[in-house]
Amino acid sequence: MRVTEVSARAFRLPLHRAWDGGVDRNDLVVVRVATDEGLVGTGFSWTPLIGARAVAALIADDLRPALLGRRADPSLWDELRWHLREAGTSGLTLMALAGVDIALWDLVARRAGLPLVELLGRRREEAECYGSGVNLDYPLPDLLEQVAGWVAAGHRAVKVKVGSPAVARDAERVEAVRDLVGADRLLMVDANQRWDVPGAVRALAVLEEFDPYFVEEPLPAGDLGAHVRLRARTRVPFAVGENLRTxxxxxxxxxxxxxxxxxxxxxxxxxxxxxxxIAESAARRSVPVAPHLLPELSGQLALCLPRVGMVEDIDRASLAALGALAVPSGVRLERGRVSADTGPGHGLVFSGGLAPVP
Incomplete structure (x- = not known):
């Protein structure tokens, strides 16, 4: 099975409510890889606000020529990354490569007549998911309404944003959420890289009272040394990785x-x-993987991981919730659990009526 065509188009998905910092949309790059056997695989790249057209251009201008006539197989990944090296080996180049890689996995699964989960190797029927929102700027009543919705939906774990200029505001909000969800549910906090080491030490000393299951991105994501210094000064576990790449x-x-x-x-x-x-490497080190966002695909991967954490069920910002899908994917997030029954491939069929990125 050889590649005969590669296409990439960028589309805009307005959010139902803006995320912190004025993020009012997610952009989606839909990738299609056609083959000489008539099969077409679908992939995608994704980004809030920045870079969708650049990703599409990398695919059309640089990955397409490298793929035409080649075997349609994800084993090309390392070769394609090397091909893109002059544009960098991280950032936009990896986001472009993701769209192609996902399409190639979809193709291989379709050719085998298998759901992606079965091709990768299903390890479980379900995985736990947690309610999550980008809500630091929500007034407290709005935050509690959002969290109450997750509880009503059956979530046993929730995550809220912290990192306010005043630690007292974060403490008030986290205390109110803990009171709402009760002691038997997991409560996580996410600082989105807003603290420095002294600020994180002060904030976590206060927030420890509310038994956070983990703190996510307490510090600038790439500053390994700062994380090591903070580790020595708090007992709260760290969740990191949405901004790590390799x-x-x-x-x-x-x-x-x-x-x-x-x-x-x-x-x-x-x-x-x-x-x-990454998941295999983490498992060898006894660290669970909790995939970041994109639950329709992350949920499928979670069913195949050797050591899984939880899947992030982002409030009203899944591909389905944003109107990106033409038909249900077969991935279900219900009562705090995720399961998948997709048919051959990954089951993601994108709508033909999406608005292009201007």
């Missing part, structure tokens, strides 16, 4: 003892191929 980066953070839960984003790391490598 197997080597994850291994460094885990080996230094500052990644208790790994959170790779399947697009940002370059696709399914490197995502599974």
């Amino acid at each position: 197997v080597e980066e994850f291994e460094r953070f885990i080996d230094e003892g500052v990644c208790d839960v790994a959170q790779p984003n399947v697009v940002r790391v370059g696709g399914i191929t490197p995502f599974m490598r």
Whole structure:
């Protein structure tokens, strides 16, 4: 099965409510890889706000020529990354490579007549998921309404944003959420890289009272040394990884003892191929993987991981919730659990009526 055509188009998905910092949309790059057997695989890349057209251009201008006539197989990943090296080996190049890699996995699964989960190797029928929102700027009543919705939906774990200029505001909000969800549910907090080391020490000393299951991205994501210094000054476990990109980066953070839960984003790391490598490496180090966002694909991957954490059920911002899908994917997030029955491939069929990125 050989590649005969590769296409990439960028589309805009307005959010139902803006995320912190004025993020009012997610952009989606839909990738299609056609073959001489008539099969077409679908992939995608994704980004809030920045870079969708650049990703599409990398695919059309640089990955397409490298793929035409080649075997349609995700084993090309390392070769394609090397091909893109002059544009960098991280960032936008990995996001472009993700769209192609996901499409190639879809193709291979379709050709085999298997759901992606079965092709990768299903390890479980369900995985736990947690309610999550980008809600630091929500007034407290709005935050509690959102969390109450997750509880009503059956979630046994929830995550809220912290990192307010005043620690007292974060403490008030986290205390109110803890009172709402009760002592038997997991409560996580996410600082989105807003603290420095002294600020994180002060904030976590206060927030420890509310028994956070983990703190996500307490510090600038790439500052390994700062995480090591903070590790010595708090007992709260760290979840990191949505802004790490490579197997080597994850291994460094885990080996230094500052990644208790790994959170790779399947697009940002370059696709399914490197995502599974990261998961295998983390499992060898006894660290669970909790995939970041994109639950329709992350949920499928979670069913195949050797050591799984939880899947992020982002409030009203899944591909389905944003109107990106033409038909249901077969991935179900119900009563705090995720399951998948997709038919051949990954089951993601994108709508033909999406608005292009201007």
